[in-house]
Amino acid sequence: MTNSRMRHVYGWLLLTPAAILLIGFTHYPTVATLIDSFFSTGTAIRPSRFVGLDNYQLMVDDPIFWKVLGNNLWFALGTIPTSIALAIVMALWVNRRLPGRALVRMAYFTPTVLPMIAVANIWLFFYTPDIGLIDQIAALFGLPGHNWLGDPNTVLGAIIVMTIWKEAGFFMIFYLAALQNLPPELEEAAKLEGAGRWTYFRRVTFPLLMPITLFVLINAVLNSFKLVDHLFILTKGGPDNASNLLLYYIYISAFSFFDSAYAATLTMVLLVLLAVLAIAQFVILDKRIHYR
Amino acid sequence: MLRILRKTVLAMALAIGIGGLAVTAQAKTELTMYYPVAVGGPLTAIVDGLVANFMKQNPDIQVNAIYAGNYNDARIKALAALKSGQPAQLSVMFSIDIYELIEQGAIVAFDDIVETADDKAWLNSFFPALMENGRTQGKTWGIPFQRSTIVMYYNKDAFREAGLDPEMPPATWDELVEMGKKLTKAGGERWGVMIPSTGYPYWMFGALAMQNGEVLMNGDGNQTYFAKPAVVEALQFWRDLGAKYGVMPEGTIEWGTLRQNFLEGKTAIMWHSTGNLTAVKSNAKFDFGVAMLPANVRRGTPTGGGNFYIFKQTTPEERKAAMKLIKFMTSPESSAEWSIKTGYIGISPAAYETPALKAYVAEFPPAAVARDQLEFATAELSTYQTGRVRKLLDDAIQAALTGAKTPEAALTEAQSQSDRLLAGYR
Numbered sequence: 273m274t275n276s277r278m279r280h281v282y283g284w285l286l287l288t289p290a291a292i293l294l295i296g297f298t299h300y301p302t303v304a305t306l307i308d309s310f311f312s313t314g315t316a317i318r319p320s321r322f323v324g325l326d327n328y329q330l331m332v333d334d335p336i337f338w339k340v341l342g343n344n345l346w347f348a349l350g351t352i353p354t355s356i357a358l359a360i361v362m363a364l365w366v367n368r369r370l371p372g373r374a375l376v377r378m379a380y381f382t383p384t385v386l387p388m389i390a391v392a393n394i395w396l397f398f399y400t401p402d403i404g405l406i407d408q409i410a411a412l413f414g415l416p417g418h419n420w421l422g423d424p425n426t427v428l429g430a431i432i433v434m435t436i437w438k439e440a441g442f443f444m445i446f447y448l449a450a451l452q453n454l455p456p457e458l459e460e461a462a463k464l465e466g467a468g469r470w471t472y473f474r475r476v477t478f479p480l481l482m483p484i485t486l487f488v489l490i491n492a493v494l495n496s497f498k499l500v501d502h503l504f505i506l507t508k509g510g511p512d513n514a515s516n517l518l519l520y521y522i523y524i525s526a527f528s529f530f531d532s533a534y535a536a537t538l539t540m541v542l543l544v545l546l547a548v549l550a551i552a553q554f555v556i557l558d559k560r561i562h563y564r
Numbered sequence: 565m566l567r568i569l570r571k572t573v574l575a576m577a578l579a580i581g582i583g584g585l586a587v588t589a590q591a592k593t594e595l596t597m598y599y600p601v602a603v604g605g606p607l608t609a610i611v612d613g614l615v616a617n618f619m620k621q622n623p624d625i626q627v628n629a630i631y632a633g634n635y636n637d638a639r640i641k642a643l644a645a646l647k648s649g650q651p652a653q654l655s656v657m658f659s660i661d662i663y664e665l666i667e668q669g670a671i672v673a674f675d676d677i678v679e680t681a682d683d684k685a686w687l688n689s690f691f692p693a694l695m696e697n698g699r700t701q702g703k704t705w706g707i708p709f710q711r712s713t714i715v716m717y718y719n720k721d722a723f724r725e726a727g728l729d730p731e732m733p734p735a736t737w738d739e740l741v742e743m744g745k746k747l748t749k750a751g752g753e754r755w756g757v758m759i760p761s762t763g764y765p766y767w768m769f770g771a772l773a774m775q776n777g778e779v780l781m782n783g784d785g786n787q788t789y790f791a792k793p794a795v796v797e798a799l800q801f802w803r804d805l806g807a808k809y810g811v812m813p814e815g816t817i818e819w820g821t822l823r824q825n826f827l828e829g830k831t832a833i834m835w836h837s838t839g840n841l842t843a844v845k846s847n848a849k850f851d852f853g854v855a856m857l858p859a860n861v862r863r864g865t866p867t868g869g870g871n872f873y874i875f876k877q878t879t880p881e882e883r884k885a886a887m888k889l890i891k892f893m894t895s896p897e898s899s900a901e902w903s904i905k906t907g908y909i910g911i912s913p914a915a916y917e918t919p920a921l922k923a924y925v926a927e928f929p930p931a932a933v934a935r936d937q938l939e940f941a942t943a944e945l946s947t948y949q950t951g952r953v954r955k956l957l958d959d960a961i962q963a964a965l966t967g968a969k970t971p972e973a974a975l976t977e978a979q980s981q982s983d984r985l986l987a988g989y990r
Contacts, residue, residue, distance in 0.1 A: 315667045400821045401813060402752055403828055417752060422762070422816035424966055510762055511816045511962035527640050528951035530664055 302543060308536035320533075327537040337538070339513050340521045343428060347517060348496040350432035351439065356488055358436065359443035360481070364473075366444075367451045377448070384442040392505035395434045396421075399506075421507055424514035431506065431515055435499060443488045450484040451477075482561040486553065493549050497542060518542055593885040594626045598645070599656040600638035600870060601631060602710075602839070610905050618892045625885045635870065639664075642875075646670055651877045654886040656709050656870045659697035660946035663785040665873060666705065667948060672876045673703035677883050686891065690912045691935075696943035698871050700785060706871030707890055708911040710902070712838045713865045713934045713941055714771050716858070720851040722747055722754065722832040733855040734833075737775070737801060740858050744811030747832040756811035757833040758826070759802065763819025765961040766945050766954050767866055768835060771857055772798040774864025774942050780957075785947045786989040790957060791972075791979035794861075799964050799971035801860075807967070815966050837868060838934040841907035845928075854930035856937045863940035869908065900924075909934045948989045953982050 309327050314320030331337050366377050383391065398405045399420040407417035420430040454477065462472045478485075500520040503509055509516035509524070518538065526535035601607045608631045615629045632638035635658040642655045657665070665671045678684050687704050698706030720730035726746045734740040744756025759768050770780055776798040781788045789795060806814040826834040827847055835857065844852065857865050872890045874883060892898060896914040900921035903910040910916050916925065916935060925932045947953050960974035969977075 396820055403825060403830055419813065419815040421818060424968060511966050512959045512968060
């Protein structure tokens with residue numbers, strides 16, 4: 273074989289391990305799920321048969337599906353802006369020379385290190401009415417206790433607070449790294465020019481952090497759909513689906529209801545949603561990012 | 565060089581030959597078994613101990629008992645193993661999984677395996693209430709292993725403080741309300757009673773429905789009775805405990821923190837699984853008692869817990885070995901040991917006649933409450949499409965308890981959706 277052909281073969285061979293993993297764990301399952309969603313669930317008594325768009329029709333008619341989608345939207349709106357804003361504030365704060373700076377950074381990062389199930393178990397006892405930490409602190413101020421996880425009006429908010437607590441530290445690390453890469457001359461120049469701290473942040477720091485913000489935003493959006501581990505411990509989607517999220521609904525459809533066709537249908541919705549969001553972020557934000 | 569090589573090859577061949585001889589001489593039957601643990605405590609060590617005893621008595625059977633998480637996880641693992649190339653031969657799984665397993669063609673009925681008259685009699689040697697969840701279509705599919713009922717734990721010190729007789733816990737719904745009112749302190753400092761409505765609300769509701777004279781489903785797995793008037797009444801009573809009588813917090817009550825609430829004196833009475841008995845016994849700093857659930861029309865409780873199932877994908881030798889293992893694990897002596905160490909019910913009358921369990925019950929009477937309640941027990945909610953049907957009922961219960969829907973509206977909706985799901989199985 274000629275030299276250049278050998279190089280081609282070489283190139284493809286080097287790509288093969290990554291390609292196998294990618295195809296095996298991403299592309300093939302996606303196509304298989306799409307095909308599964310057009311068939312009914314097979315059992316020993318009734319084998320699987322082609323049903324076309326019936327599963328999608330069932331899904332559209334399912335009130336729990338719409339409730340779950342709405343919950344996920346609120347969950348995303350609640351967690352994404354707040355955790356990013358909190359992460360920036362925390363990063364700016366621990367970037368300066370503080371006494372005990374390492375301790376503060378560790379304190380902010382600890383929630384991230386804990387596994388989600390452990391966090392959920394801890395917060396289960398925080399939220400317990402009357403004997404939990406939150407109600408005990410409220411009692412100190414003379415405020416009445418509340419059944420945070422048992423009240424359909426507060427349960428989603430309670431879960432959002434817990435998720436922000438867990439996520440903000442993770443994003444803070446990225447922002448901290450980015451902040452430390454900013455040249456200090458910019459800040460000195462701004463001080464010389466007499467620019468205030470807020471102006472400096474708004475006009476210089478934040479635009480320079482945009483590449484990291486895009487990365488963190490994508491992570492946050494993915495997490496708002498991915499993070500459902502705590503539901504197994506805290507509420508199991510209750511009360512009456514007030515805290516049910518899409519991925520949790522997919523899990524119980526597949527493994528509690530044994531309805532793998534319906535779970536495949538829901539998964540396709542999740543995939544399309546995530547793909548649209550990812551593309552939107554790259555297209556919209558890419559123009560505004562100042563890459564150095 | 566060649567001579568050394570030849571010697572080595574000959575030695576290896578000899579070793580393999582002898583090894584092969586040894587293997588064929590001992591043809592062991594190998595059994596893989598998955599089992600779940602659903603309550604606190606060192607239960608895997610106890611199971612390992614029982615299995616080791618069995619293998620000592622049966623050197624020709626090798627058993628791998630694999631701990632598989634909770635009931636959901638155990639079912640998922642067992643079914644996944646069936647689909648892969650390494651199936652298990654038997655497993656302990658939730659008693660209510662029976663219809664799913666039949667529909668998946670995964671399990672074989674014990675009636676198709678037992679041959680001798682002794683074995684057939686053995687099928688009838690367990691408490692009848694515990695066999696209800698394991699029988700359908702006239703056959704037995706599951707043998708009880710780790711079974712429980714709901715019992716009422718109550719704080720005797722709190723009873724004395726409220727001027728009530730600590731040896732007379734409430735025996736009827738009216739007494740529950742009356743005593744609950746005396747036990748409740750203002751401002752939520754202590755509640756009279758707590759019945760958990762997250763985790764397994766359908767289980768607690770099965771008790772209330774039976775106490776009002778109704779069961780939740782039929783024995784064929786294709787009909788539910790959620791909207792019967794007495795059932796709606798039971799849900800109304802559950803809601804009234806909080807909303808009308810004020811003896812229970814309104815809204816949902818968390819299953820996972822209930823035991824802690826009881827131990828800290830936040831509630832004077834709690835309805836919980838008998839599987840918590842040992843944990844409450846070790847941690848209670850006050851005098852506590854255990855009683856049967858109160859009656860309205862009659863006493864009632866659902867059973868709970870896991871059964872032994874044998875899978876269809878097994879050879880006749882494996883089935884014989886599995887039967888031996890199951891007979892050992894459910895023998896009166898093993899069941900007595902299991903009950904004492906965990907708090908689960910002994911599964912046959914013979915188990916309670918063994919000296920060990922007799923002595924234990926004499927010394928610690930609360931251990932017998934669950935057994936005595938078996939007389940008033942019924943099967944746990946189990947139908948085809950059991951996961952979906954269960955979720956319909958759970959959602960209806962939680963909607964009613966949080967005041968989002970009236971009990972009648974919630975249960976009527978749940979019943980109509982359940983009818984749609986089960987219509988195809990009738």
